[in-house]
Amino acid sequence: MTTHERPAPTLIAVGHGSRDPRAAATLRLLVDRVRELRPGLDVRLAHIERNAPLLPDALVPGAVLVPLLFAPGHHVKHDLPAAAALAPGTRVAAPLGPHPLLVEALADRLTEAGWTAGDGASRATGVVLAAAGSRDPESGAAIRTIAARLSERLGGVPVVPAYTSAVTPTVPEALRALAARGRHRVAVASCFTAPGLFATRATAHAPWLASRPLGAHPALARLVLHRYDRALGAAPAARPELAFSVR
Template sequence: MTAPLVAVAHGSRDPRSAATIHGLMDVVRALRPELDVRTAFLDLSAPRLGDVLSAVHGDGYGEAVVVPLLLGRAFHARVDVPAAVAEVQQRYPRFLVHVSDVLGPDQRLADAAWRRLAQAGVSPDDPELGVVLAGAGSLHDPANRLAAEVAARWQAGTSWAGVVAAFAAAAEPDVPAAVARLRARGALRFAVGSWFLAPGLLPDRIERLAREHTGAPALAAPMADDTGVAELILQRYDDVRAAVSRPQEFSPAL
């Protein structure tokens, strides 16, 4: 039996978030219909990761591959996912749970965010446009740098007045500060790119602040069910399966 892919997202009180993640996993299933694909959440949404892994074990599988639907290796990737997996493995010592790397960094994420921005009507040839690339924010600075690096590449590849990464919480700059920087660079119009997989309370905060400080910006949707993101999830799964087949080379993400 081929190990199931268990995708685990953060979770949110906003029901749109879970619905969007389920939609993304439907795209994954469409790309790999023979694979058993299951969806789990760390918090605030159901089903929880431990419950899904227990169900996989109960269905007779001897192993599973967990793919964290996280854009960077911040607290949830470094603490929450390993803790949930460890609890399950204590309960079922012979059940093997492999954990892949998180989704970022990967060019497919940047491409997905770019496609969403283009779908919002944003042209790369507007020298009066300022773009805020908005993400959740983390106390783990390397996770924030991923968004900042994407912003820098967008800046280099367009004629925009500027691109600044901004964060909803836990990191600087916030949206008002990012907008102020862009105005100082000559931006007269604004757009907001999304460094989020799904809608929720933090993306809503970004949108509210962007409207308050810019009027009517072009707003990109979250990356959500982009096919490139679905392909990336499968790539993370395949990387683990390939590494497990070479035990001397396998170093689990835990």
Template sequence: MTTAAELMSRITAELSTGLAAAGRGRGRPTLVAVAHGSRDPAAARTVRALLAAVRALRPGLRVRLGHVELNEPLLRGTLETLTGDAVLVPLLFGRGHHVTRDIPGAVRAAGERDGAARVAAPLGPHPLLAAALAERLAQAGWRGGDGVVLAAAGSRAARSAADTAATAALLADRLGVPVLPAYASAAAPTVAEAARALAARGCRRIGVACCFTAPGLFAHRTAADARALGLPVAAPLGPHPALARLVLHRYDGELAAFGTPTGTPARTVPDADLPLGLRR
């Protein structure tokens, strides 16, 4: 027979557990930005500048960094030090191997932890990405041109190529000129091949937009190829304000998986303001 003292003890324990769970539910998950990593020391500095811009837009939000490879902290290590829920936002632009395999693999490798971890969509395609690409291209001196090569890292994954093609279409709509995707590795065409294809269409003032978050091997390769052709080439996107807003938009979009926590601001870009095909 349960005594009154035992019953009160059980009620107190259950109430404490319930309040703790409710407290966790009210807290906003940590935003974990997942960068690729690079041996170029400028890459880490650029990514950290982007995250500083994200924090400035959303004061009080916990923002952490993890890398797929080459730089510390690695994603697995970041996850192992976290408590509570987390939303992982890939600082990548399509559904390639890193997004579909490596990042979920790092979550599994981190093992059991106090809280759930979910992976948001990559940064492309999205109108905010097209806005950042267009401004970086203008800053490189491309104005009044008639064709653009959109350089991306490249992947053998068909979905990644589809995402890059969709970003190229958004950029073309924004600029009002043809935009052809090109790749620094793993896929075709190259920057030079895409530039020749635009020239064959009659384009004479061609610029190269760079779908890279930060400096690194592929960004340097793309810049060298563009300059060899005498084409203006944009800098990596880095802490562009539109890219910082896009990181938060991807984070906000994934919050529904946890239930929107109390006090979380409205989405940076409401889905109702986006084209139907990009509401994700």
């Protein structure tokens, strides 16, 4: 960097926060991987609640807030913009989903758990995409899109979205729906960034195999940077949700 160049805006990755000590540790590993991909970029971690540092304490003017969340619910549409308003020039990036890099990470985690290419061709197999729930209709639409794209990635096997809070179907309900279609060999794909109550609750119902949270998966780290770069392509906005994209 020359004396005339300004440093790139700070990237603040924003997690939800959890009482599970593994959650913050996992997100720190993800942030470390983001730093490795973009040496010299100031990358920080903050949380909406429960874990330090909390987002208001981590803010710097002109930063880009990248939510470590997969859909545009209340936190993305309201909590993050409210925090961004406290620091001049701060942008809020889109959530991590839907995006092909997210689908790549989900598929890889299933493979790690024991899913094989042949499973996608079996009429007995299915997948439940387990995610945190939100009453925001855009959030549900995003999760359904992720499920459809994961189905394509897995060769057309049915992928049913399910939720651990707020809305239905629950994971047990999604499992029963697949069983009614003759799909008794069902995997649970964990659509969470880190371990915690919801991720544990979702995988406890898995009748066959369950993937672990996405954590510091390389594709997720690349996706964080992608959202950061896209946010820098637009002027700071009071309502960043208007710029959300499924790309």
